[in-house]
Amino acid sequence: MNTKVTLHDLAKETGYSVSTISRVLSGSDKYAEDTRNTVLEAAKKLQYKTRRISPNEFPKSHYNIALITDFHEGEFYASFFYGYVQAAPLSNVRISLISLNDPREMIKEYIGLFSDQYYDGAILFIPALTRKDYEAITKDIPDDFPMISNALIENPLLHTITFDGYSAGHMAAEHFLQRGHKKVGIVKGPVSKAESRFRYNGFADYVHQHPAMQNVFEFQGDFNYESGVQAFEAYQKCPVKPTAIFVSNDLMCHGFIETAKDAGIKIPQDVALLGYDDLPMCLHTRPLLCSIKTDFATLAHASLETLIRLKNSTSQQIGLLSLIPVSLVERHSC
Template structure:
């Protein structure tokens, strides 16, 4: 049987598919060296990596990721399920997750459920891709689907929320702690008529922010705090809720919204009805999306530690070189209060008035 000719470097035409073995034979190195040159995380010198890539380009060699996955039983792909791309917080999350996943030598597959579609409905299609891990953001799965993933040894992490009793990992900011920080800040700055505008009632992010806020106010002997149901994490929900609250005879002097995008709606509503922010009403959000720092909003908010959350998710899923955690793990990471021009120190103003009198 005649041996297959090895394509020579500089050849204009390639009559047969070039393999990693061909490139290795041409350079006089092992086939594993070729594989390492095309891996983001493998140990190989820059000089050798450059030699391999140049030779591969001239020979017309291109690694076959699918074929490699059949050998290694790993696709090096991570699925990200994101049910909400409208809220400006989630594009920030998506960017950070993709950067972290790619830095670890993996690629991402993005799945976005259609309006009204449950995450469980897309999971059978997702699992066909044999992904190495799944990250759920602004979404959750059923206990039955969690068991299916466990049976397939596919680790799953819920990002930015957790579901009590669900047998999957979870990484979130410490929303209870964030709510407590807001309560401490508003009371310390002399606000007395407070209100919390909630979003989705069943979301742990919403429940924990409200719980931390309300519980801390009771500890600080603040017994009067309005609660308004916005219904969802959206600009429209914050806008409508703020109008209802601020048109009352005894309106609040501070509004704490369950998210930044809701707070933006609240600020615009306040201005529309002739109120000044923060002279008439202070407004606080949660997330610290890029828009919060714009001069037109200058929103005081709780900054979510998205980068640290993403790194923690990678660690839990076993995407950093360590094995994935077998037992369900929930990590809560503290956020940071960022003060801007949407809030006012009323205690300082009151002191100045007393001094002037």
């Protein structure tokens, strides 16, 4: 056959789940003889060949991990991937970046191919996926193929490792109060994304808990440069202007600050700005941009170590959430 046969093909042929197929081919003795024979006969019929190497053949010197994402142009994804490039050698990992143009349509097919071949596990970073998408994915993951996510959803189904966005919002508001700002504002990220809601909730809760502060400006952004431009235009029309604004990512903050400068607004004298992610652009903006630092190398190292631990564990995968701490980097904009 010219087309490589996958576990999904065997599942269709036999009527068994991908997990059952995977366990039978791995030599599990937990299945009836009829089930084993059906699977093995289908594998022979379809000329299924596995590239997996038994762990008993020789010691594992490294792990092959697929980093699956809907890669977009820009500093965020470049910084995210570079964090994995830095962390991979420390965990004896060879990392492969897999970019999906249409993740909802392609993800299940690709995971089937990865688990069939030489990958030891996968890390997902696809913020567009919903809980329903994860339900469909987890149904087809073989038990011996570990997978974690770096994208936050509420009540996660996979092990999820991401940054502590709630503490970031809390930290931003606290910094503003310490600097004497009482009237503050926030440019939010997409309401559909849990990361956005966590950042907003942390900020709003801190303001609510401190009667001296007042949130006088909110703008619904979309994590892109244009949202920052639009946020500034909304700020200009605001009857009571904040003296400090937390912008929920650096790209929107860049759009805001450049548009503000063109309009003659002085940063931070007229309005202080604080971004999120601490991307390289923060050092190229004038004034230098204050930002919440998300350490991508730390995120990557924690993710890889967790994935390896899952690979070598006999326990079932469950949806645990681990949060990586963030910090505030002070520069000239706030």
